[in-house]
Amino acid sequence: MNVLYFAWVRERIGHPMEEVESEAETVGDLVAELRAREDRYEAAFADVSALRVAVDQKLTDFDAPLKGAREVAFFPPMTGG
Amino acid sequence: MNVLYFAWVRERIGHPMEEVESEAETVGDLVAELRAREDRYEAAFADVSALRVAVDQKLTDFDAPLKGAREVAFFPPMTGG
């Protein structure tokens, strides 16, 4: 699946998008896999309460299942308007 | 003093303004004097609760004193906006 990062999450990880092969069942499982990769992922995901997640462009939470998901995005709380 | 009428009060009385010589102490006293004049005044002032009054261009109530007043206006509840 494609994993996207925005704002300071993107800056900490160092790129806006990557393709990830994963059997993770939930968003939380995917986060655990990513954190185990490298320090910059650990830094980005250290405090999950400061993050928001969208699966296939819909806001959801870290318990959400990933079955069939094509796109997962991580970002800080939004500041539009 | 000048007495002004607006909207249906003006239409019932038949003119928008008149000069009135009066020793009335309050707006209510002035209304009583006007009602005693002619049927069209009686018709306009029959239900004072349906009317609003301004003295010298400031909204007030029927107990308001008229001492020194130069302009009194009677009209229905306002419908601006």
Next chain:
Amino acid sequence: MRIVVQEAPFDLGDEANRFAAGHRDMGAIVTFTGVVRDLATGDLDAMEIEHYPGMTEAALTEIAQQAQSRWSLGDVLVIHRYGRLEPGALIMMVATAAPHRKDAFEAAEYLMDYLKSRAPFWKKEHIGADASWVSAKDADEDALSRW
């Protein structure tokens, strides 16, 4: 603060742009525009608006000053027309500029609530040969109680 009472039409876009251009240090700009709405039956010929020259300007100025004292505002604009207006015509507008959106919204609603029931305007509907004064709504009077 700018208060305008006029018979002539005004251009919403021009007014909104001029108001916004003067307040680029404000984060939030709200406008409200009132339009002459046709009746459900579609047979309104015109809305006639009578006002009380002199008192109208004074009342609108006082309402705008009250809004400025209650909220943190950069500016207030009120434009209100009188005379004979056809369906679709713009009757009036208010605009507020504030550092934050809550102030801009609340002040605009306050201006509208007071302008409805405390500024000396009266509306008369013309339908064919008939004409009738629009009654004040209890809901408009009640709206003042929240402020």
Next chain:
Amino acid sequence: MRIVVQEAPFDLGDEANRFAAGHRDMGAIVTFTGVVRDLATGDLDAMEIEHYPGMTEAALTEIAQQAQSRWSLGDVLVIHRYGRLEPGALIMMVATAAPHRKDAFEAAEYLMDYLKSRAPFWKKEHIGADASWVSAKDADEDALSRW
């Protein structure tokens, strides 16, 4: 309903006039415009707005549809820019048209509250060589609880 996400500037007056012209059967038109506000210190060079192409449009459309299902509205407009904006630039606007002012006001406030915290935009302030992401405000999250 019209949802626009663009880098280019927009003209508030043109948009307000176009929106109003399409809704002369609505009695009430409300607009909200957000402006890049300089800091108190006056040294903001630019506000950079990042967004999530695709999701942004979907999120704004859903927010607008929610507003239309909750209030009696004739129409909704949302315009939001992204990219680098200088102080004084217009960031975004919403407009609502409704038969009555209460619906137009409430729907516009609802759109703004959701757009602030539920549409995927992120702001970054550039001050000289420094740049920092704007933190979400608790007050903005709390504002959602009233709906």
